[in-house]
Amino acid sequence: MLHDYAGHDVAALVKRSELVSRILITVAIIGAVGTPLFIWARTPLIHARVAENGGWSPDVIHANANQPFTLHLTSDDVVHGFAVGQMDMQSVDVLPGKVTDITLKIDKPGIYTFFCTRWCGLNHWRMRGTIEVGGSSSAPGPAAVPMYVTLGLDIDAPHEAPVIPINRPSAISGQKLAANLPIDRSIDYYLKHSPYQVFDELSTTSLTESQRWDVVASIWQSNTTPESRANGQQLYTQNCAACHGENGAGNGVFADDLAAAGESSIQTMAGADSMTMQSPVDFTNPIRMLGASPALLQGKILRGGMGTGMPMWGSIFTEEQIWDLIAYLYSFQFDY
């Protein structure tokens, strides 16, 4: 029936279908490009990557005090974790290619640190970012000055115990011996003295060396509680054991890699001594541990070991958590 149509009608018919096809293809292309781009741009994700590949991105988050905000977290490589320091919160896992949503509300304005809670790699502890919480509530008071500063302790200098016990000191044996001794059991005394200093002060008594160490252990025990040591152990397992080892011997899963990385790092240029700084401290070594006071350890944990792999924990742990951790660390030396 083609000849029923005038020539130009056929042409018009073809043209319309051609036009519709072109429009359809164009719309399809624009839609296929535009839709994902639009949705992607409106879904701000916080990407987690191992520190070597950039860590958190973005690593600064802005929020307002007392206003809940939701973060969409995803991992681009391995399993990471997310938690905010100084806050009582359960950490969440951040899984590769999946999105974890977490809603937070922070009461006080300030700068908070968020960090990875999974041992994702050698530089796991470098995976940190900050949440800048703004708001009109009263400005935060000045931060308390840590004890090591008020005491004027040089936390980078060696603090070694010149004498160490032959047997592992026992707090239980020490308790009986200490009952009649005129010694200071106050918390302040405990915090400011190393076990060796207390051992030394006990030299005026008639006790044997081994008995004196037992008394020291009992003083350390009486200034901590089983709960605080248990809490310290939990924190240690989660945050410290990767480098310092489950048993405190400085041989965690990352220890060898840290030492290897240290060898090739710039610190090696200072000489062999600096290299040893790259190896995690051995808490089972009595020379080091019995020469260190709780105040000194607090300083090291708060500030971190500059130029070493030891991170700064001051922005992550609360003061109480650090004391709990220290209480646990001495249990590598003492029997409670």
Next chain:
Amino acid sequence: MNRFELTRLPFIKKILKSRYPQLAVFIVMLVGYIFAILAGLIGSPVGSRNFSIVFVWIAWWAVLILVAVPFFGRGWCAVCPIPLPSEWLQRGAVLSPPDKKPKWFNLRWPKFLRNIWMQNISFLLLALFSSVLLTTPNITGIVLAAMLVAAIGLSMVFERRSFCRYLCPVGGFIGLYSQTAPIELRIKDKQVCVTCDGKPCYNGSENGYGCPWDVFPGGLTRNTYCGLCMECIRTCPHDNIAINLRPFSADLAKPSTRMDEAFKAFIMLGSSMIYAGVLLGPWGTFKDAAYNVGTSVWLVYVIIFLAIIFIILPGLFALGILKTKSALPLKQRFASLATALIPLGLMFWVAFSLSFVLTNASYIIASLSDPLGLGWNLFGTANAAWQPLLTTILAPAQTLALVGGLIWSARTAQKAADKIKTSSIPVIAFCFMTTLVMMWLLL
């Protein structure tokens, strides 16, 4: 030979003759293709959670190698969206009859490149980077985009679908293996073509475009270079084009003597074996070497890869047929007898693909709900756990494919050897040995 003409069914004929059903499929495919590029570039870098990796290298590959190629030959080429934008640009129209005057340069493809060596090279280029390509979404996105851009660019310089015909890394092996498919596009009556005026199937008419694949349908004897685009069905004024059902591997009865195709067979055979060893095997060193592109171990991997494909396999094959009696020179015998490797290679790929497709198919369900890894859950399946499918039938199915492939290739070898009056025994022995190696690698 026994054929059944599908185009005799009015329903099929109508669907193929109209441009609209194919155009609709093209548009859907193009959307999927562009989405895959975008997903690769902006979606999660975790391959198993990204549409581009999951839908291209698992879903599409599974459909291509397990269904489309064995049963429909170049069926994928019939719906591949890559030519859609480039042909629109080249012709200046989507549906309207072509202008007499070409829009762009419209050059003939250079004569010395009128073979599939470029496709052999483009496939090998992807193959050498495959460990990274198959797992890294943004690399996949870039490669997909590059193919689209290359097709568009070439369509402005050269006539017809030069990208599809001479460059597409996938098109080369689809063409080779399409000879085994039980489907073909052929003319019905040669005499009609001989007397046909103007040959609109090749030159185009107001009803459609001249063969985009630069093939004269009247001379078709093999599927290799017919892209099943259906243009000739639309342009033939004598209704002389048919789509036929036919026995499997009908084209292999007439062995090709082309060296580019013979080497394509070796490339495909060899790379399926190397993949089976590197991607599925227990050797971490090989995996590392294949993955660490650019390093010296990777270069060693490249050298071994190329040596297996270009020296070891063809060398053993040539050695085998060296002393056989034949009137033909070695080169021609080599090319003709390599035909036997076509069904063998196809079944190697089927066996290899079964394993990784069934292992990873469950990712498709999760990726469907969250294609970009943005935390969506469109169909409630975003958290579907990874779960290998049909693990109990995997090994039997692979064995069946490999043994079936061996029998199939042995039959093909006999026919090819009969044709050139030589012995098929060395070829069958070669097929037997490579099948044993493949079985050892896969099972």
